[in-house]
Amino acid sequence: MAPRVGEEVTIPYFREIVKTDHFYVRSIHHEFTDTNQVVYVSIVVGQYNRYWNMKRDEEYAKGRMSMNDYLSKDESRIRKGYGLRWL
Numbered sequence: 001m002a003p004r005v006g007e008e009v010t011i012p013y014f015r016e017i018v019k020t021d022h023f024y025v026r027s028i029h030h031e032f033t034d035t036n037q038v039v040y041v042s043i044v045v046g047q048y049n050r051y052w053n054m055k056r057d058e059e060y061a062k063g064r065m066s067m068n069d070y071l072s073k074d075e076s077r078i079r080k081g082y083g084l085r086w087l
Helices: 012-018 050-061 067-071 075-081
Strands: 008-010 022-032 037-045
Touching: 050 067
Parallel strands: none
Antiparallel strands: 008 022, 022 037
């Protein structure tokens, strides 16, 4: 069973590499083949913020955010660059 967008995930063995083990699910994509289903789960360090997620989607949909920024994992840089404040 795959987690849902916004759910927090703890991965203890990541602590050595990224200095934290707390993440949240940013997106989930499914790929179907003739015999398999592959689920890709994108995780980001930190805590989920529904408002920020909505604003990021809005900025991208209105053409005010590039695809690279939209997919970027560096959310603090993106928020500053687009003048979006933390909540």
